[in-house]
Amino acid sequence: MERTALTHKGIGIIPLTVLSALLFIALLMMNAATQNSSLFGNMYSSLLLINVLGVILLLGLILFNIYHLFIQLRARAVGSRLTLRLLGVLVLLAVTPVSVVYFFSLQALNRGIDSWFDVKIEQAMDDALMLGRTAFDALKQDLAATAEDMAIELENTSDKLALTALNYLREQHNVSELTLYNPNGQIIASSSKEGPDLTSLIPIPPDETVMSQIRQGLTYANLDPVGTSDLRLRVVVPVYGNKVGSPVRTLQVLQQLPNRYTKLGESVQSAFAEYEKLAYLRGPLKFGFTLSLSLVALMTMLIVVSGAIFTARRVVKPLRDLAEGTEAVAKGDYSKQLPAGGDDEFGMLARSFNEMTHQVHRAQTQLRRSQFEAEAQRTYLETVLEHLSSGVISFDQRQRLRTYNSAAVQILGINLENNQKKPLASISTDHEQLAPFVDTVREAVSNNQQEWHADIVLYQQAGRRVLMLRGTKMSALTSRRSGYVVVFDDVTALIQAQRDAAWGEVARRLAHEIKNPLTPIQLSAERIRHKCMKQLDEKTQNTLERATTTIIDQVEALKTMVNAFSDYARPMQMQRQPVDLNTLIKDIKELYRVSAYTQDSQKQQSHPNLSIELDLDDELPKIMADPGRLRQILHNLMLNAGEALAGKNNSRVRITTRCITKDNCHTVHLSIEDNGSGIPPEMMDRLFEPYVTSKEKGTGLGLAIVKKIVEEHSGSLWVENIEKGGACIHLHLPVNPALETGNKTNAMHNVPSPKESQA
Amino acid sequence: MRDCEKPEPNIAPLCLLLLAIFVSCPAIAEFQVSNIEPRLTKTTLHVTGILDLGLSDKAEEALSKGIPLDIVIDLSLSKKRTFLWNDRISMWIIRRNIRYHALSGQYLVIPDASESDKPAIESFSSLQEAMAQVGNLDFDQLELSADKLQGDNDYVMDVRAYLDIARLPAPLRPVAYTSPAWHLNSGWTQWNVLR
Numbered sequence: 006m007e008r009t010a011l012t013h014k015g016i017g018i019i020p021l022t023v024l025s026a027l028l029f030i031a032l033l034m035m036n037a038a039t040q041n042s043s044l045f046g047n048m049y050s051s052l053l054l055i056n057v058l059g060v061i062l063l064l065g066l067i068l069f070n071i072y073h074l075f076i077q078l079r080a081r082a083v084g085s086r087l088t089l090r091l092l093g094v095l096v097l098l099a100v101t102p103v104s105v106v107y108f109f110s111l112q113a114l115n116r117g118i119d120s121w122f123d124v125k126i127e128q129a130m131d132d133a134l135m136l137g138r139t140a141f142d143a144l145k146q147d148l149a150a151t152a153e154d155m156a157i158e159l160e161n162t163s164d165k166l167a168l169t170a171l172n173y174l175r176e177q178h179n180v181s182e183l184t185l186y187n188p189n190g191q192i193i194a195s196s197s198k199e200g201p202d203l204t205s206l207i208p209i210p211p212d213e214t215v216m217s218q219i220r221q222g223l224t225y226a227n228l229d230p231v232g233t234s235d236l237r238l239r240v241v242v243p244v245y246g247n248k249v250g251s252p253v254r255t256l257q258v259l260q261q262l263p264n265r266y267t268k269l270g271e272s273v274q275s276a277f278a279e280y281e282k283l284a285y286l287r288g289p290l291k292f293g294f295t296l297s298l299s300l301v302a303l304m305t306m307l308i309v310v311s312g313a314i315f316t317a318r319r320v321v322k323p324l325r326d327l328a329e330g331t332e333a334v335a336k337g338d339y340s341k342q343l344p345a346g347g348d349d350e351f352g353m354l355a356r357s358f359n360e361m362t363h364q365v366h367r368a369q370t371q372l373r374r375s376q377f378e379a380e381a382q383r384t385y386l387e388t389v390l391e392h393l394s395s396g397v398i399s400f401d402q403r404q405r406l407r408t409y410n411s412a413a414v415q416i417l418g419i420n421l422e423n424n425q426k427k428p429l430a431s432i433s434t435d436h437e438q439l440a441p442f443v444d445t446v447r448e449a450v451s452n453n454q455q456e457w458h459a460d461i462v463l464y465q466q467a468g469r470r471v472l473m474l475r476g477t478k479m480s481a482l483t484s485r486r487s488g489y490v491v492v493f494d495d496v497t498a499l500i501q502a503q504r505d506a507a508w509g510e511v512a513r514r515l516a517h518e519i520k521n522p523l524t525p526i527q528l529s530a531e532r533i534r535h536k537c538m539k540q541l542d543e544k545t546q547n548t549l550e551r552a553t554t555t556i557i558d559q560v561e562a563l564k565t566m567v568n569a570f571s572d573y574a575r576p577m578q579m580q581r582q583p584v585d586l587n588t589l590i591k592d593i594k595e596l597y598r599v600s601a602y603t604q605d606s607q608k609q610q611s612h613p614n615l616s617i618e619l620d621l622d623d624e625l626p627k628i629m630a631d632p633g634r635l636r637q638i639l640h641n642l643m644l645n646a647g648e649a650l651a652g653k654n655n656s657r658v659r660i661t662t663r664c665i666t667k668d669n670c671h672t673v674h675l676s677i678e679d680n681g682s683g684i685p686p687e688m689m690d691r692l693f694e695p696y697v698t699s700k701e702k703g704t705g706l707g708l709a710i711v712k713k714i715v716e717e718h719s720g721s722l723w724v725e726n727i728e729k730g731g732a733c734i735h736l737h738l739p740v741n742p743a744l745e746t747g748n749k750t751n752a753m754h755n756v757p758s759p760k761e762s763q764a
Numbered sequence: 765m766r767d768c769e770k771p772e773p774n775i776a777p778l779c780l781l782l783l784a785i786f787v788s789c790p791a792i793a794e795f796q797v798s799n800i801e802p803r804l805t806k807t808t809l810h811v812t813g814i815l816d817l818g819l820s821d822k823a824e825e826a827l828s829k830g831i832p833l834d835i836v837i838d839l840s841l842s843k844k845r846t847f848l849w850n851d852r853i854s855m856w857i858i859r860r861n862i863r864y865h866a867l868s869g870q871y872l873v874i875p876d877a878s879e880s881d882k883p884a885i886e887s888f889s890s891l892q893e894a895m896a897q898v899g900n901l902d903f904d905q906l907e908l909s910a911d912k913l914q915g916d917n918d919y920v921m922d923v924r925a926y927l928d929i930a931r932l933p934a935p936l937r938p939v940a941y942t943s944p945a946w947h948l949n950s951g952w953t954q955w956n957v958l959r
Contacts, residue, residue, distance in 0.1 A: 053938070053941060134866060134867060137867055138867065141867075209883065209886075212888055212889065212893055213893060214888070214889045214890050214893060215889065227868060227869070227870070227889065228867065228868040228870075229868060229870065229887050230865050230868055230870060230872060230885060230887055231885070236867075236868070270867055271867075273867060274865065274866060274867035274868075277830075277866050277867070278830040278864075278865075278866055279830070281829045281830040281866065282829060282830040282831055282933070284829070285825070285826060285829035285830070285831060286831075286933055286935045286936055288939075289933075289935045289936040289937075289938065289939040290935035292935075292938055292939050293934075293935050293937075293938040293939075296938050
């Protein structure tokens with residue numbers, strides 16, 4: 006699984022601090038409210054809600070961070086394990102003391118509050134209340150007895166006299182208020198010591214509970230609080246009628262207690278009520294304190310855990326950055342820079358790392374730039390080498406082929422790709438014709454020559470090739486990188502051109518230096534014969550006649566030869582016109598078919614068995630050429646073929662024409678093949694030179710003139726021996742010589758075919 | 765009447781207490797507005813009615829231990845509107861206090877300060893009678909400004925009664941806030957105003 010980077014999703018210190026401060030303030034306020042503070046008492050619910058929400062928020066943040074941390078842990082994010090360990094340690098160190106303090110504080114709080122309420126005090130309070138009630142009960146019983154006496158006295162009193170009776174009874178028994186109710190609860194009469202009640206004009210009637218008790222014939226006597234601090238006794242008794250079936254009236258007696266009784270009673274009441282309230286509030290008070298303490302502890306722990314998460318991230322961050330940086334460097338990314346950090350050791354480490362990666366990055370950039378420049382230089386050199394007409398081959402120290410260009414392939418005529426990184430000797434092993442080349446190079450390398458050059462001759466299928474070699478030892482910092490480079494040129498054509506030029510010069514000089522004296526010689530010989538013939542005897546005349554005839558014939562022969570050379574050396578005047586080469590070939594064939602049965606004056610050979618086969622391309626276009634010159638070419642070639650086939654049975658000449666390119670024919674190919682004995686190898690490279698002939702007779706200019714005419718037509722020719730026997734002369738003639746000349750000019754950068762270069 | 769169980773506050777962890785806020789048994793005792801008869805004259809509103817106010821055991825226990833309880837009765841008079849919400853004209857907040865007098869064994873009902881026609885303290889020998897007195901509405905003259913009562917609009921009265929936890933002693937408030945036994949509230953009920 007690929008390690009991912011630990012992202013920085015977490016609690017920010019500022020939000021955490023603000024949230025913690027707010028929660029702390031809310032806790033303080035809530036605690037103040039618990040302490041019976043009138044300021045925050047009404048806000049208790051809001052404060053509690055704020056604290057609960059804060060706790061939930063903190064808890065959510067923590068859970069989110071822990072979840073996120075575990076996600077990163079599962080993804081094996083850099084630094085996640087260390088963060089988790091550090092977080093665990095920090096949480097353990099922080100939460101444990103808080104938990105201990107919380108536990109003991111809770112225990113102390115509960116015990117402390119419980120200790121406030123002593124069982125003895127509680128019992129004393131109960132006893133005091135009971136004492137008070139007992140004291141008041143005695144008064145109640147007295148008042149109840151008095152009330153019952155009054156009720157007896159009122160039994161015979163009618164409603165109309167009730168008020169008088171009540172006034173009398175009140176005065177007699179010294180009570181505060183007497184009120185007589187009819188059975189419906191309506192007041193019949195009321196007598197009060199101090200007049201109507203200050204708070205109400207109507208005396209307060211007994212409630213329903215009291216009335217139901219009265220209806221049952223019972224007496225109600227109780228203590229009634231009056232106002233905020235006064236007490237009075239209320240006794241309610243039934244008043245029966247003296248007649249059977251009389252309605253039962255109700256007498257309510259109110260007796261205001263003396264101030265001393267009231268104060269003591271109220272004191273006992275308030276003290277008991279306060280104690281009871283406090284005792285009751287003990288539980289809620291503990292709950293409140295527990296709640297506050299728990300909130301404080303929980304909030305503290307949550308804040309501590311949040312801070313621990315933040316701290317763990319903060320502490321691990323430089324290490325995580327460093328780990329990510331080293332990982333990036335390990336992957337080759339030297340541009341990685343770590344955050345600067347502070348002035349601590351992590352910051353120093355980060356700066357050192359950044360400096361290191363910066364140095365490496367700069368060195369790598371320079372190296373890459375150097376590689377790019379070297380590559381550009383190499384491409385440049387390869388381009389130059391590729392377009393050189395000279396062949397270039399380089400070898401390493403162990404004479405293994407390293408580089409070569411296409412010209413080398415072209416000149417050597419082999420595919421050097423197969424010999425890449427192979428020893429030089431393997432080239433000559435695979436290609437014996439290259440042995441002179443390989444031997445020359447190996448000898449120079451073995452002699453450790455710094456610079457050398459040599460001319461060698463190779464005999465290839467295309468003929469004799471003359472190569473000019475120049476070798477240089479390449480120096481390098483290490484011996485492994487040293488080697489040799491050999492530059493060679495095919496100078497065959499150059500030598501041939503030089504030779505052709507030399508022959509042209511010879512022909513011109515022959516025409517100039519030899520032809521001119523011949524005519525005087527011939528005229529002198531004729532004059533001698535004419536002057537001296539009459540003066541000599543018959544025998545001497547015959548001798549003179551033979552001598553002068555010989556002179557004249559030989560001079561004539563010399564003239565013929567010199568004229569032939571003159572024609573060869575003279576620039577040709579071309580009369581170009583569209584020529585159908587196939588028609589011309591057919592004419593030549595017809596000519597030779599007829600001459601086969603006639604005696605040619607000069608060529609005394611007959612070819613009764615010569616078979617001329619034509620394989621002509623019907624779509625051959627007309628070419629711009631001099632028809633007379635073309636006819637001369639065909640004639641010379643047919644003549645050569647006929648002479649090569651002299652005396653041979655079943656002789657055959659095959660003439661073939663083809664378009665070099667089918668779609669857009671620019672060049673036509675003409676080949677004349679015979680089945681003679683072929684051309685001797687030693688003559689192959691000089692076949693088209695003047696005076697190179699295998700015949701006893703002839704000027705040796707036939708093929709030289711053919712070559713010259715072909716070249717005048719911007720064409721090329723070459724000859725090859727056929728394996729089955731015989732020779733074949735190939736001609737390439739451009740359809741439009743002017744266009745072809747342009748094409749050749751444009752094609753100078755292209756690699757010529759071996760046969761074309763041979764021509 | 766079923767008691768509502770609560771976790772012991774002194775030992776319960778806070779999480780359980782917080783949980784108790786949301787997950788707890790419902791209170792049996794409840795406040796209900798049984799009947800309200802509001803009647804509107806020119807500038808005076810007469811309201812009579814009965815509120816069934818039942819205290820929970822916890823509240824009864826607190827009352828018997830001397831904790832005074834404040835019962836708040838909210839009266840809100842609004843003008844009916846067809847397409848919009850009702851337009852509140854006036855609102856009265858009646859606060860009645862009930863407490864237990866241990867020495868006499870009486871339940872004391874202290875009416876709102878605005879109820880001047882009633883005694884400052886009324887004592888009852890039973891809690892039911894005291895609560896019935898607290899829930900007994902008989903307001904003869906709730907004053908209204910004449911400019912707020914226009915035309916023959918229909919009016920409604922919203923009534924609500926609830927135990928005011930905020931007036932409880934501070935130590936008791938955390939328990940009261942976190943326990944549904946203390947959340948005694950009738951909710952708003954609406955009554956048509958007679959004219």
